[in-house]
Amino acid sequence: MDKALNTIIIATATVIAWVLFIIGIRKLKVKKYRKYGLFMSTILIVLGLSGCDIISDKITSENNNSIQNTEYLPDRIQKLNKQIEWTNFVTFWQKLDFIKPNEGKDEFDLFGEYYSAITTEDRENFLNKLAVLIESLKNMEMDEILITDIEIDLLENICQTRIEYMSSGFTSLLMRMMPPTTITDKENSIMDLERKIDTLIELRTDGKINEAEYQDALGIIKEDIEMYSITDTISTNYIYYYSSNLYSASANRTSEDHINEFEDHYATYLLNKVDANSNTYYPEDLDKKYLETKKTIEEIKVALPNLNELVEDLTRYD
């Protein structure tokens, strides 16, 4: 029993060491992280190989924290705002905020009311500019972590979808099938985000709400970002067409509903897997897709509160 336990400890310690090592490598641009990642990985490999019992508790705790929230300094937003790479991104985001729906289009328009709000040429320019800004954010020199890769990736995804929506509109209805709820909810979340930001700007301009109310209301809009991030992850990483509840889609679905459906789908697959008579088609690599999607969802859940803080800063029009 002890031997088995030791083997597990060694294996776990090695995995954690590798994770930390990889983090260390990935974050080489952060001086503190470099030291931390390399140092910790060395220690853990040594401890792991010696099969030392005393680390078992620590390993469990480290393992549980493997997708833990990055602890930012309380003044990270102020520090971020001193970085030209971030302020350039803020300016870019706000440019998108001030794009109004296409006049003459309404919510009944097949592609949404923001369809063609920007020209194809603008779209190209926006996407190119975004790529440059994201690249510069990723390479930003920092003495401590001010923004993580997952936050940058989420912001990039959101911006890309916003630009696509304001140019080509939503295209899911062009398919000759009913779009899955992950896609429609993803589209609706971006549409809602655009429209709510526009409405809030208008209310503030009219003096109907003040700055504090504006900021508070944005805090609630962030639910759209949560919905977007979760539905985007599931539809991209798992199966595009997986919804088991296609025809009973509720107007008030939450991101948690999507996560539950995703879990249900996989649970059904596991049951069908052992049933030789099951006709349901599943991709061969579904287990892998499931694990990857689940991991990304966990990462997003952890990153969202901090992402919200960034979005708050992006929408502060000082």
Next chain:
Amino acid sequence: MTKQYLIYEVTPRCNYNCLYCYNVWKADDKYPPGELAIKEIKHLFNKVLVDIHLEWIILSGGEPLLHKNINEIIKFLKEKNQRIGIATNGSLLKIDNVHKLIEDGIGYFEISLNSTNVDNYKRLCRSDSLKKVKNAILLVKKKKIPLTVSFTVTRINLNDIEKVIDLCYAFSVDTIALNRFVPGGEGIENKEELTISKKDLESVLKIANEKSSKHKIPINITIPIEDCEIKHAQYPRLNFGTCGCGESKWVIDPVGNLRTCEQNPEILGNLLEKSFTELSQMKSVKDFRNNNINEKCHDCGYIKNCGGGCRFVDKLA
């Protein structure tokens, strides 16, 4: 048995003095004054809940937050497995008590917001707490609790509907209850100043329909409008309600009297003395249900849309 809704007016006291207020005691000096103590409230509900299966209890007033035992009332009802909502003007909601109310068992809020215009709000509500009310809406929504904003259409705030709907949408409010002004309580005295014409009502419904369509925010017309007076089909995005008063919705006043409707001052009897079953089967309830509904209504193909309309208010002018 039909699912039942109960409005419990926990206190007649209010920190507002709205021009349009329908509280029945405001128009009748002889209306039984006071409010029940917590012991009596518990006794009353122990009795009532034997007789009636409730979908929701909505705590109303006056301003319900002025009852000194409001949290205890909520906790007690929660222990009785009731779903509890609260209808408030929102001015007394702060971060701490919002949290406490939810913790104690409030699962739904209804907050009145009749204008985003400071002057109009002050004139209608005789209060300058607009800012506090907007803050209350945000506080509730931050807690992700279902919230309805109610808007009473009067001649004063007629043109404010558009901005109120925009604000509700931008603040992530779940639904809007759009009520036309019905003279009752304090409103009787201010009838001339507040009553809107049919044409005005139609223009408000048109705006509401467009906004609901644009923002996909549900708007419920909670004081019924008869289909023979205004065609519901012209406003496909609006949910026109029917009257359930004295049938599926009942009102208990601050001293425990049962009534059929918030606006109807007629007292059926006191629930501390008589049972709900006894009071709800009185002839006067049947009479109330037959009020404003005639032979033509029963033959009308649209009765399913309006249920025969409001039993209290006169037909539209």
